[in-house]
Amino acid sequence: MRVSVFGLGYVGCVSAACLASMGHEVIGVDVNQVKVDLVNDGKAPVVEEGIGELVAEVVRSGALRATGDVREAIVGRDVSLICVGTPSEPNGSLCTTYLERVTEEIGAALAERGGRHTVVFRSTMLPGTCLNLLVPILEKYVGGTAGVDVGVAVNPEFLREGTSVRDFFDPPKTVIGELDPASGDVVEELYDGLPGEVFRVPVPTAEAIKYADNAFHGLKIGFANELGAVCRALGVDSHQVIDVFLADRKLNISPAYLRPGFA
Numbered sequence: 001m002r003v004s005v006f007g008l009g010y011v012g013c014v015s016a017a018c019l020a021s022m023g024h025e026v027i028g029v030d031v032n033q034v035k036v037d038l039v040n041d042g043k044a045p046v047v048e049e050g051i052g053e054l055v056a057e058v059v060r061s062g063a064l065r066a067t068g069d070v071r072e073a074i075v076g077r078d079v080s081l082i083c084v085g086t087p088s089e090p091n092g093s094l095c096t097t098y099l100e101r102v103t104e105e106i107g108a109a110l111a112e113r114g115g116r117h118t119v120v121f122r123s124t125m126l127p128g129t130c131l132n133l134l135v136p137i138l139e140k141y142v143g144g145t146a147g148v149d150v151g152v153a154v155n156p157e158f159l160r161e162g163t164s165v166r167d168f169f170d171p172p173k174t175v176i177g178e179l180d181p182a183s184g185d186v187v188e189e190l191y192d193g194l195p196g197e198v199f200r201v202p203v204p205t206a207e208a209i210k211y212a213d214n215a216f217h218g219l220k221i222g223f224a225n226e227l228g229a230v231c232r233a234l235g236v237d238s239h240q241v242i243d244v245f246l247a248d249r250k251l252n253i254s255p256a257y258l259r260p261g262f263a
């Protein structure tokens with residue numbers, strides 16, 4: 001497929017290089033010219049195991065290049081992956097400014113171009129952001145209806161910094177929030193051949209799954225740290241405690257206590 005990737009940070013750079021190595025023709029887009037130049041020189045703008053070699057290889061083969069020009073990135077492309085940042089505001093709320101800006105830019109470029117294109121949001125965003133905030137922007141700029149004239153999907157990313165290339169090729173799951181079945185088909189085709197179960201769900205469900213995952217991972221880290229502190233205070237070997245805790249796959253590392261049930 002002919003793919004554009006918006007945002008060449010951790011998620012975008014890894015997605016662009018890995019998709020290019022799977023045989024897709026990829027163009028990366030970033031507002032930061034330094035990142036664009038680095039990619040075109042065959043260098044990764046992020047530090048990750050294996051990413052330097054991968055970017056060098058796919059740029060050399062012509063499967064990946066980068067640009068700062070949105071129109072150039074949209075012409076003749078089937079699908080755009082949006083991987084721009086969604087940092088926290090000082091009050092803890094989600095900053096959607098970059099998502100809104102890139103949606104406007106893509107919508108305007110699509111209005112000039114015509115033909116169906118699928119916009120896939122990979123950035124982490126609160127449930128409702130895609131349908132209530134981004135889809136109306138896209139429809140306004142495209143001058144059409146999402147799900148008919150332009151495809152829309154939410155495809156959260158589950159990679160970890162440090163092992164992101166490995167995680168891309170061996171994902172725990174693939175989650176596709178689809179506005180319409182044709183949009184979901186495009187995303188599923190993109191990852192064809194990767195292991196892991198594929199879940200096709202409504203758009204807000206996909207957004208919520210990412211938050212459930214992030215919250216649970218934070219909960220686990222907090223729990224492990226607290227347990228370690230308590231054990232240390234009691235003179236108990238916390239590593240031994242956690243090893244035995246983890247060995248219990250019936251009640252501990254399992255779905256037990258995570259669904260409603262008998263008191």
Ligand SMILES: NC(=O)c1ccc[n+]([C@@H]2O[C@H](COP(=O)([O-])OP(=O)(O)OC[C@H]3O[C@@H](n4cnc5c(N)ncnc54)[C@H](O)[C@@H]3O)[C@@H](O)[C@H]2O)c1
Nearest residue numbers: 007008009010011030031084085086098102123124157161
């Ligand atoms: N880093 C992770 O481990 C990770 C994992 C899963 C999900 N996520 C989510 O993925 C998203 C991206 O995260 P990241 O860590 O890659 O962010 P990042 O800050 O490393 O990269 C974001 C990039 O987007 C670019 N950008 C901003 N506006 C743009 C525009 N209009 N057009 C093109 N490029 C633009 C920025 O210049 C930057 O290079 C966030 O929503 C994040 O929460 C991150």
